Amino acid sequence: MQKLNTAAQMRHMDQTAMHGIYAIAPAILMENAGHAVVEKGDAFVGGWGGKDVVILCGKGNNGGDGFVIARQLLTAGARVYVYILGQPEDYSEEACDHLTTLRQLADEDLCILEFFQGRPCDWGLLTKRLEASQVVIDALLGTGFHGDLREPMSRIVAIVNAVAATGSLQVIAVDIPTGVNADTGAVSGAGSDEENGPLFADLTVTFGALKRGLVFYPGRACAGQIELDAIGMPWPLLQAQEADPAYLLMEQDIAEVLVPRRPDSHKGTHGTIAIVTGSSDMAGAALMAVRGAIRSGAGKVFLRVPKETAGYCIGKEIEAMVHGVGTGDHFTAADAEEILADCRTKRWSVIAMGPGLGVHEETKAFVKAVIAGTTCPIVLDADALNVLTGEREFLAPYGSRLILTPHLAEFSRLSGFSMADIEADPLGKAKEFVRQWHVNLVLKGAPTVIVSAKTCHAYVNPTGNAGMACGGMGDILTGMTASFAVHAGLPDLCSAACAAVYVHGAAGDYCHDEYGSYGFSPVDVADAVPRVIRRLEENMERPVLQRPLVTED
Ligand SMILES: NC(=O)C1=CN([C@@H]2O[C@H](COP(=O)(O)OP(=O)(O)OC[C@H]3O[C@@H](n4cnc5c(N)ncnc54)[C@H](O)[C@@H]3O)[C@@H](O)[C@H]2O)[C@@H](O)CC1
Ligand SMILES: Nc1ncnc2c1ncn2[C@@H]1O[C@H](COP(=O)(O)OP(=O)(O)O)[C@@H](O)[C@H]1O
Numbered sequence: 001m002q003k004l005n006t007a008a009q010m011r012h013m014d015q016t017a018m019h020g021i022y023a024i025a026p027a028i029l030m031e032n033a034g035h036a037v038v039e040k041g042d043a044f045v046g047g048w049g050g051k052d053v054v055i056l057c058g059k060g061n062n063g064g065d066g067f068v069i070a071r072q073l074l075t076a077g078a079r080v081y082v083y084i085l086g087q088p089e090d091y092s093e094e095a096c097d098h099l100t101t102l103r104q105l106a107d108e109d110l111c112i113l114e115f116f117q118g119r120p121c122d123w124g125l126l127t128k129r130l131e132a133s134q135v136v137i138d139a140l141l142g143t144g145f146h147g148d149l150r151e152p153m154s155r156i157v158a159i160v161n162a163v164a165a166t167g168s169l170q171v172i173a174v175d176i177p178t179g180v181n182a183d184t185g186a187v188s189g190a191g192s193d194e195e196n197g198p199l200f201a202d203l204t205v206t207f208g209a210l211k212r213g214l215v216f217y218p219g220r221a222c223a224g225q226i227e228l229d230a231i232g233m234p235w236p237l238l239q240a241q242e243a244d245p246a247y248l249l250m251e252q253d254i255a256e257v258l259v260p261r262r263p264d265s266h267k268g269t270h271g272t273i274a275i276v277t278g279s280s281d282m283a284g285a286a287l288m289a290v291r292g293a294i295r296s297g298a299g300k301v302f303l304r305v306p307k308e309t310a311g312y313c314i315g316k317e318i319e320a321m322v323h324g325v326g327t328g329d330h331f332t333a334a335d336a337e338e339i340l341a342d343c344r345t346k347r348w349s350v351i352a353m354g355p356g357l358g359v360h361e362e363t364k365a366f367v368k369a370v371i372a373g374t375t376c377p378i379v380l381d382a383d384a385l386n387v388l389t390g391e392r393e394f395l396a397p398y399g400s401r402l403i404l405t406p407h408l409a410e411f412s413r414l415s416g417f418s419m420a421d422i423e424a425d426p427l428g429k430a431k432e433f434v435r436q437w438h439v440n441l442v443l444k445g446a447p448t449v450i451v452s453a454k455t456c457h458a459y460v461n462p463t464g465n466a467g468m469a470c471g472g473m474g475d476i477l478t479g480m481t482a483s484f485a486v487h488a489g490l491p492d493l494c495s496a497a498c499a500a501v502y503v504h505g506a507a508g509d510y511c512h513d514e515y516g517s518y519g520f521s522p523v524d525v526a527d528a529v530p531r532v533i534r535r536l537e538e539n540m541e542r543p544v545l546q547r548p549l550v551t552e553d
């Protein structure tokens with residue numbers, strides 16, 4: 001897992017490195033930061049020698065990194081034009097020292113320094129310099145950015161974006177692109193007509209830990225390729241768990257939580273999954289959930305649909321045992337007893353409810369009765385969440401065995417948060433909800449965020465693509481989540497949800513590789529799941545019975 005930090009967490013890490021027991025001189029951290037950009041940038045731009053590079057330096061420590069970069073690029077054989085927004089007295093001591101050194105290197109041919117403040121700006125000259133250069137370094141603003149960009153920053157960023165759009169200029173951002181909020185990925189100028197939007201980089205070299213704003217849209221779209229550099233931070237600080245943490249999931253994390261099948265296992269070992277969902281006009285959703293469960297390794301799958309839906313469903317997913325419940329085309333409170341009895345006698349290990357369930361008033365009582373009358377894990381998606389709008393207090397006592405998988409609109413209905421607030425900070429809102437209502441939450445989107453009921457830690461999924469933005473994709477995930485929830489050895493429901501989300505997205509990525517971003521279907525994604533699991537299996541530990549019984553030294 002990679003830590004996903006906020007600006008405040010980064011400030012704390014920097015301060016602890018510099019002023020705590022480690023006592024790293026501030027100028028050294030800044031030197032390392034600048035060096036990281038030069039080093040990672042070298043491969044990206046194909047070597048610095050002979051390149052013309054514009055370096056834009058703001059008034060904070062991000063600008064200080066820019067001074068180091070300028071000096072090191074001169075050593076690497078580049079010509080640099082350094083635009084400096086502050087005066088020496090504006091800068092921190094370490095940035096000021098680096099500026100002093102850089103000033104000793106000012107040279108009419110190789111190193112031109114331009115101080116912006118207090119003078120009319122020659123925008124034409126800046127544009128010409130950018131047009132004649134191959135690379136621009138954005139050291140205007142880092143994690144200290146907030147609000148919207150103001151003049152002259154906004155004008156400079158607009159000019160860089162315009163020149164870069166012609167394709168002749170590579171843009172490298174220092175730590176985070178200027179105008180991207182490090183905590184949320186919100187950007188300057190969103191929704192306004194004024195030209196004060198964020199900078200779009202081709203490469204972002206970020207320091208110490210990934211910033212949340214680099215993985216959430218719209219910030220993610222500004223970052224280009226992302227490279228992380230530890231910049232010499234003491235390793236205990238790099239590894240320490242932050243208060244209120246968030247992590248980016250990695251393939252290795254998922255491989256580690258999946259346990260290989262024991263060779264002596266049988267269908268009962270791998271979970272009895274009940275998909276209790278569907279209604280007469282949305283039976284396909286129920287079938288897709290079944291498909292997701294089967295393709296994720298479920299031992300047995302029972303499908304329970306309303307009576308009128310059963311005829312359509314029988315034989316469509318031949319592995320599932322299908323039965324029609326009640327008398328109508330949707331579930332009512334009277335149907336709950338049959339489901340609860342089935343759950344007891346057939347020893348269901350997990351239940352999934354929601355896809356295509358419908359939002360009839362009577363269905364709400366049905367869903368509540370099933371939750372209250374069982375003790376197994378339950379995955380709640382789609383209409384199961386829609387019918388529970390306003391029932392947060394009801395859910396909370398059962399939260400530790402529930403996995404809720406809403407998309408943004410479903411989450412808005414359920415939580416009462418506005419769509420705008422959720423879109424502005426999905427991770428923050430997901431955590432806020434879980435802190436209050438103690439459920440395992442999968443907030444689906446690009447990217448999907450998973451929050452643990454037990455710890456309130458958040459996990460962000462890196463897999464998936466826009467080809468998955470089509471109806472039914474979430475139904476597949478519902479079945480997958482139910483199946484993963486009973487995979488032997490998974491430590492908790494949150495890990496199961498993380499594994500399901502990661503594998504679902506990775507299966508979507510296989511489809512993207514095969515078909516491109518249009519037209520692959522939810523069923524294609526489900527059918528690609530075994531390929532992802534096979535890839536993960538290569539990294540799993542061998543089960544006891546697959547180890548040789550006698551080992552030779
Ligand atoms: N010791 C450290 O703290 C280290 C910091 N580093 C760098 O320092 C950066 C953080 O430095 P700072 O905290 O000084 O922050 P920044 O360099 O991001 O800038 C802060 C300045 O920008 C101004 N500002 C904020 N929002 C603005 C807006 N919308 N329009 C115009 N001006 C705005 C603030 O008033 C403040 O003067 C990191 O991103 C990283 O690049 C690195 O050098 C590594 C070590
Ligand atoms: N642009 C995207 N990038 C990554 N994943 C996506 C994208 N669009 C959709 N998805 C994924 O596809 C699934 C869609 O789920 P959902 O909206 O519930 O679909 P439905 O309700 O139609 O089944 C989610 O898991 C979501 O994360």
Ligand SMILES: [K+]
Nearest residue numbers: 138141174176
């Ligand atoms: K920057």
